[in-house]
Amino acid sequence: MLMRTASQSLTEQLAAHFAERIGDRLLAAGTRLPSVRQCAEQHGVSPATVVAAYDRLLAQGLVEAQRNRGFFVREQRAAPPAAAAASPSLAASPGWRRQVDAAALMRGMFQSGSQLPQPGIGVFPVDWLAxxxxxxxxxxxxxxxxxxxxxxxxxxxxxxxxxxxxxxxxxxxxxxxxxxxxxxxxxxxxxxxxxxxxxxxxxxxxxxxxxxxxxxxxxxxxxxxxxxxxxxxxxxxxxxxxxxxxxxxxxxxxxxxxxxxxxxxxxxxxxxxxxxxxxxxxxxxxxxxxxxxxxxxxxxxxxxxxxxxxxxxxxxxxxxxxxxxxxxxxxxxxxxxxxxxxxxxxxxxxxxxxxxxxxxxxxxxxxxxQLRRHAQRVRTRLDQARARSVKLARAAGCRFVSEPAGLFGWVDTGVDTEALALRLLDEGYLLAPGALFHAGRKPGTLMRINFATTQAQAFWKVFERVRGAM
Known part of the structure; x- marks a missing residue:
């Protein structure tokens, strides 16, 4: 939530909010930021505040404006040699940069910073393991x-x-x-x-x-x-x-x-x-x-x-x-x-x-x-979780593109899932939008859900509310 404080204006807070996500690679290059109107409604500020925040991001080189299309996250170039030398953790190789982008993506999916069950993670919850x-x-x-x-x-x-x-x-x-x-x-x-x-x-x-x-x-x-x-x-x-x-x-x-x-x-x-x-x-x-x-x-x-x-x-x-x-x-x-x-x-x-x-x-x-018996228990538990998750997803208006099986569901939400992921991140939930699963980061309405972490109604209530606002 953005709050009026003596130390930081709403514009500064909003700009810092997006800058942090871009820096953590939670907003990948090419991702479109919410429109000025959408962002203003989402964060409870005026359109002028959003415009000023986006101008700051432009000045920092984090986003670019495309005429009649909106604001998009820019490709973050590797640090120049001098900066890399000053910071041993940085490297200037383009190959390294691509690897770090991918690693940061997975770090975000596995460690969201929230205690809520995460619909986008690629693993079982800890209490399912042995x-x-x-x-x-x-x-x-x-x-x-x-x-x-x-x-x-x-x-x-x-x-x-x-x-x-x-x-x-x-x-x-x-x-x-x-x-x-x-x-x-x-x-x-x-x-x-x-x-x-x-x-x-x-x-x-x-x-x-x-x-x-x-x-x-x-x-x-x-x-x-x-x-x-x-x-x-x-x-x-x-x-x-x-x-x-x-x-x-x-x-x-x-x-x-x-x-x-x-x-x-x-x-x-x-x-x-x-x-x-x-x-x-x-x-x-x-x-x-x-x-x-x-x-x-x-x-x-x-x-x-x-x-x-x-x-x-x-x-x-x-x-x-x-x-x-x-x-x-x-x-x-x-x-x-x-x-x-x-x-x-x-x-x-x-x-x-x-x-x-x-x-x-x-x-x-x-x-x-031991491994065989544990796997049997996990399969039984997953079958039960999948049945609950599928029922809740369909009740929330989602359509399964493929027959639900295994740990993951491939779901059509009916809205742009990159924009949806951005909004749900503010609610403490990390999604896996369909664009992540295409070599060219193809945008669309699909997302992957983890059946083990989407069997509770709490997530789907937030999902319906956020999607409805879109």
Whole structure:
């Protein structure tokens, strides 16, 4: 709320309000600020106050005015060398700047500064996770001389052998044939995706990525110098015709896909679509990295490219952060035999190895059935939360673009969700507007919701009130 004070005028407060959000990357470059009239109504000030505040932002170089369109956030350039030298935390590289933008985005989504359940976050609430299982695993492997033995030497560069054996058995249950020698452990699934990209790609290479898709994946590939080719994701799988045109025109090196419980739509790949993708990969000689981050939530016998391909052109990526313990950062990949050594070399160049202590504890959790039982409990709880959330969303006038499944819902709100997100941020709620899930930040009326955090009526009442005011 803006308040009249002796130390700061309403104009100064409003300008500082927007400047802080722009600085924190909560308002990305290209975002349109509310119109003068809308902003005045929203903050309870006069239009003249808003005009004066926007003029301050213009003078600071934070926004630009476009004739007959309004005010838009400007691209914030990297600091010049002198400023970078004065502040060791800054760097002038354009690639660094893109990475920081993406990291700031996710930091905002995970740590909103509000105690309210956040509809836009990408993880389960803390009370859904299994800290007791984690603690038991750590106690088990550090008993006696275990802590000393695991702490005073580097682990196997490929990852702890016990965990790789456990993962091999786990993947066999998914019909993915991966020997322990084909598996590398990583610092979370994101690290696994990065290892694949750094190993197979060079600056200027073309990469096909499903759209809508994960914002961080777009930003990460751009930071590596890759050229992103967005592939529309349909209910049955990626648009094969678009992929075929890309193959003919650009000879892409890689296709990044989420086959099961796609983020943000919840779609699952069909066998027919999977066959067409693999046929195209063989004909045009590109690899496929299959991100199966939500495997623990997936329906039984879901179709996976890696299972049909037998890890010939496919690389499987997953982890445990979403279901068990985000702080552990334990992930893994399974790759074709002829790629394993190259991927291991990249891992050693970037992280040397991964923590054997945490990996052995994770192996224990898998072998003892702790992880499986916990995942079953989470799926049951999520089914109940999803039913409540869907009912409330529809009652609030939202339409689900795809059949609700998994952790996320892909919802049409009927209004510009970037503008809606800006208003709801003032109410303490952080949304995930649809623009975040497009490589070109395409505006629209869609948003992603987290079923675990939108099952209470309080959020939807605020949502209806704010949307109604728009």
């Amino acid at each position: 800290g007791d299982i984690v603690a038991a695993g750590v106690r088990r492997v550090t008993a006696g001389q275990g802590l000393k033995a695991l702490s005073l030497q580097y682990g196997d560069p490929s990852g702890d052998p016990a965990l790789r054996r456990a993962l091999s058995h786990k993947l066999a249950d998914l019909s993915v044939p991966a020997a322990p020698e084909q598996i590398l452990t990583t610092v979370g699934a994101t690290h696994a995706l990065d290892l694949v990209s750094r190993t197979l790609l060079r600056a200027g290479d073309h990469v096909m990525v499903e759209e809508p898709g994960w914002a961080i994946e777009f930003a990460r590939l751009q930071a590596l110098g890759a050229v992103i080719l967005p592939v529309p994701r349909r209910a049955d799988g990626p648009d094969i015709e678009v992929m075929a045109r890309y193959c003919a025109a650009h000879a892409p090196k890689l296709f990044v896909s989420v086959s099961v419980l796609h983020n943000p739509t919840g779609y699952c790949l069909t066998p027919g679509s999977a066959h067409r993708v693999l046929t195209l990969a063989n004909a045009h000689d590109f690899h496929i990295v299959e991100d199966d981050t939500y495997s623990h939530l997936a329906p039984d016998h879901a179709t996976r490219l890696c299972a049909l391909d037998g890890l010939q052109r496919t690389i499987y990526v997953s982890g445990f952060a979403k279901i068990l313990a985000p702080g552990w950062r334990v992930g893994y990949l399974a790759a074709p035999t002829d790629l394993v050594e190259r991927l291991r070399d990249t891992k050693m160049l970037t992280t040397l190895t991964t923590p054997a202590l945490l990996e052995q504890a994770m192996a224990w959790c898998i072998e003892q059935g």
